[in-house]
Amino acid sequence: MDDLLLAFFNLDILRQAWPILLNGLIQTILLSLLVVPLGVLMGITLALLSTVRNRWARYPLIAFTDFFRAIPPLVLLIFLYAGLPFAGWEIGAWGAVAIGFMLNTGAYYGEILRAGIESIPAGQLEAARSTGLTRLQTLRHIVLPQAIRNTLPDLTSNTLEVVKLTSIASVVALPELLFQARQAQSVTFNATPIMAAAIAYFILLWPMVRLLSRLENRQLAGRR
Amino acid sequence: MPGAIIEARGVHKHFGALHVLKGVDLSVAEREFVFVIGPSGSGKSTLLRCLNRLEQPSSGSIMVDGTDMLDVKTDINKARQRIGMVFQSFNLYPHMTALGNVSLALRKVLGMPRAAAEARAGAALERVHLGDRAGHFPGQLSGGQQQRVAIARAIALEPRVMLFDEPTSALDPELVGGVLQVMRELRESGMTMVVVSHEMAFARAAADRVVFMADGEILEQGPPADVFGAPSHARTRAFIGQIERH
Numbered sequence: 001m002d003d004l005l006l007a008f009f010n011l012d013i014l015r016q017a018w019p020i021l022l023n024g025l026i027q028t029i030l031l032s033l034l035v036v037p038l039g040v041l042m043g044i045t046l047a048l049l050s051t052v053r054n055r056w057a058r059y060p061l062i063a064f065t066d067f068f069r070a071i072p073p074l075v076l077l078i079f080l081y082a083g084l085p086f087a088g089w090e091i092g093a094w095g096a097v098a099i100g101f102m103l104n105t106g107a108y109y110g111e112i113l114r115a116g117i118e119s120i121p122a123g124q125l126e127a128a129r130s131t132g133l134t135r136l137q138t139l140r141h142i143v144l145p146q147a148i149r150n151t152l153p154d155l156t157s158n159t160l161e162v163v164k165l166t167s168i169a170s171v172v173a174l175p176e177l178l179f180q181a182r183q184a185q186s187v188t189f190n191a192t193p194i195m196a197a198a199i200a201y202f203i204l205l206w207p208m209v210r211l212l213s214r215l216e217n218r219q220l221a222g223r224r
Numbered sequence: 225m226p227g228a229i230i231e232a233r234g235v236h237k238h239f240g241a242l243h244v245l246k247g248v249d250l251s252v253a254e255r256e257f258v259f260v261i262g263p264s265g266s267g268k269s270t271l272l273r274c275l276n277r278l279e280q281p282s283s284g285s286i287m288v289d290g291t292d293m294l295d296v297k298t299d300i301n302k303a304r305q306r307i308g309m310v311f312q313s314f315n316l317y318p319h320m321t322a323l324g325n326v327s328l329a330l331r332k333v334l335g336m337p338r339a340a341a342e343a344r345a346g347a348a349l350e351r352v353h354l355g356d357r358a359g360h361f362p363g364q365l366s367g368g369q370q371q372r373v374a375i376a377r378a379i380a381l382e383p384r385v386m387l388f389d390e391p392t393s394a395l396d397p398e399l400v401g402g403v404l405q406v407m408r409e410l411r412e413s414g415m416t417m418v419v420v421s422h423e424m425a426f427a428r429a430a431a432d433r434v435v436f437m438a439d440g441e442i443l444e445q446g447p448p449a450d451v452f453g454a455p456s457h458a459r460t461r462a463f464i465g466q467i468e469r470h
Contacts, residue, residue, distance in 0.1 A: 126278055127315035127374070131329035131381060132305040141328060146319050 010192040017184035017193045024180030025200050031166045031176055034094075035101035036159055042102045043109025047147075050114045051139065068107040074168050076100045081172040093174040097166075105162045112154045116147030153215040160208050164201070177201065228287075229254045229385060229416050230275060235284035237270055237440075244270045245281070246440040252385075252418055257411050259427040259448070260420045262437035263463055268420045271437070272387050275418070276307040289384045305333055308378030312390040314370040316362040322349060322373045323358040326380050334381070348380035349373070352406045368399030372406055379410065386410065388419040424467055428452055436460045 049061050068076070081096035091099065120143050128138040148155070170179035181197035230252035237245040244267045252258050260268045273279040275286060277293050277300055286293040291303045316325050326345035330336045336344070349355050352372035362370050371391060378386060388407070392400045404426050411417060411430060421427070427434055427448055434451040436444045436459075444457045455461045 121313075121315070123311060123313050123315040124317060127309070127311060127377075128317070128329075129301075130276055130278065130304055130307070130309040131377065132301045132333040133329060134301050137332050141332065142317055146317075149319065 007191050008195045010190055013184075013188045013190045013192045014196055017181075017188060017196065020180050020184055021177070021193060021196055021200065024175060024177035024197070025204070027175050027180075028163075028166055028177040029204070031097065031169060031174070032163045034098060035105065035166065036162055038098060038102040039105030039109050039162060040155075042106025043111075043113050046106060046110030047113035047117055048139070050110070051117060065107045065110060068103045069111070071104070073100060073104040073165060074171065076104055077168060077172060093169070093172040096172055097169045097174055101162070101165070105158070105165075108158050109155065112151050112158060113147060116151035117143055119150060120146055153212060153219055156208065156212045156215055160205060160212060163205060163208070167201075227253055229289055230418065231285075231287040232271075232275065233285045235271065235274055235286065236282045237267070237274060237279060238282045244440050245274070247284070248437075248440070248442055250435065250442065252416060254416055255414050257417045257430060257432045258419070258435060259431035259433070260418065260435045260437060261422070261424070261427065261463070261467075266437040267440040268437045269389050272309075272389050272418060272420050275385075275387060276304050276309055278309075301333070305329075305381050306384045308381060308383035308386040310371070310374050310378055310386070310388045310391050312393050314362070314367070314374045314394070316370055316373055316377075318362050321359050321361055322354060322365070322376075325362070325373055326377045329377070330380055345376070345380050348376040351379065351409070352376045353402070366399055367395045368402045371395065371403050375403075375406055375410070379415075385416045385418070388417065388421065390420055390422070392421065392423055422467060424452070424464070436463065438463070 046061065046065060049057060052058070077096055077100040080091060080100050081093060084091060084096075124142055125138055128142050129135070133141070166176060167178040169176050170182065173179065175183075177197050177200060181193040184193035185191060228251040230250065232248060232250040235245050235248045235250075236243070246267075248267070248271055250258075250271065260271070262268050270279055274281045275288060275293070277286075281294065284294075288303065289306055291306075292298055293300075293303060316322075317328070320328065323342055323345050326348050327338075327341040330341035330344055331338060334341075346355065346358055349358055352375050354369060354372055354376065357365060357369060357373075360369075362373070365373065375391075391407070392403050395403065400423070404423065407417070407419070407426075408430060419427075419431075429448075431448050433445060434448045435442055436451060436455075436457070438459050444451060444455065444460050451460065452464060455464060
């Protein structure tokens with residue numbers, strides 16, 4: 001039992017590793033604040049493009065979305081970070097993470113929002129157009145507010161996944177929480193930093209999980 | 225027809241292989257109340273939807289209030305402001321209050337400031353006897369009330385013409401009266417109205433002219449007393465007989 005405590009919950013080691021772990025946590029939060037808005041922005045763009053009923057716009061869009069949903073994000077990230085330099089493009093760890101996440105998570109946000117947009121009954125759009133609203137105004141005032149509200153649980157769930165996924169940035173040596181924890185572990189020969197990182201992730205994400213449950217319950221209640 | 229506010233000529237509409245409108249001519253005079261009846265699938269809703277170009281006719285010409293609706297140079301959004309439309313399924317915006325539903329186009333299309341738009345929207349809701357429901361969301365209103373909000377949404381723009389596409393077909397029988405009452409008042413205020421509906425008693429009592437459509441064509445039209453009392457066409461007779469038996 002004592003061995004277990006010393007291996008996973010060693011307070012001395014935690015005291016030493018604390019500053020570097022805190023630094024990692026801050027990096028993880030900053031990273032999330034970068035990649036979530038980028039992904040949402042990309043998603044909104046893709047969803048809006050999907051409303052264009054032109055097949056020359058449609059098929060490339062479907063191909064794009066399918067491609068970035070099918071490619072594992074870790075593979076995409078390593079390609080951007082370690083593959084592109086062979087073509088002379090050095091975009092660095094932050095650049096690779098920003099672009100990789102934008103492409104991968106943008107494709108998911110885009111599909112969620114597209115489903116939300118398509119769920120709005122056509123009659124509402126006709127009513128709006130019959131009062132003289134333009135296509136764009138109808139999208140802005142009628143379609144998008146409802147699409148976003150109707151898909152809020154899915155958007156939240158996806159955001160939760162995106163924040164968790166930021167831990168893969170550790171493979172391109174971006175000093176976020178997991179990377180720092182592994183550094184601390186290899187220096188101290190002890191698993192306590194990893195345990196601390198796990199707890200930090202939990203504390204960071206648990207409120208979001210609660211929020212998600214409440215949104216899902218509210219949506220179920222709304223359907224009744 | 226001189227003085228016509230709606231002038232549709234030779235309107236054809238194809239949906240793929242389906243020929244829904246087969247050269248329809250329809251003129252509507254200012255302040256006229258025209259009732260379009262006919263069996264389902266006869267093309268009456270499609271004709272109505274062509275008038276404000278919710279459907280693009282395959283050929284023909286449509287003039288509304290001096291505007292060529294089918295000219296590509298026509299600003300369709302501007303033209304539609306003058307053509308109010310009411311739908312079978314109300315089509316209110318569920319995320320906005322009644323007042324929000326009515327004032328949206330006033331603000332975004334006419335560019336009115338919020339306060340002025342809401343004042344005019346409130347007045348429109350008064351006209352449909354829902355002044356006390358301005359803050360309610362569509363989900364909190366009965367079907368009849370929702371349809372009256374939809375009428376308010378259209379008349380708030382002060383259109384020159386109102387189109388009604390089966391406005392009472394989705395309503396429970398006890399809610400139909402309130403909607404017809406509002407339409408009657410609108411008619412008395414001098415609004416030009418084209419109504420597609422199965423409310424025969426209303427047509428008989430209030431319409432200036434009844435138009436009978438079948439298979440994408442106008443078979444017969446005239447004052448309600450003539451069309452209902454002495455239909456000249458066998459199909460009109462059969463249709464009216466069927467409806468009145470119910």
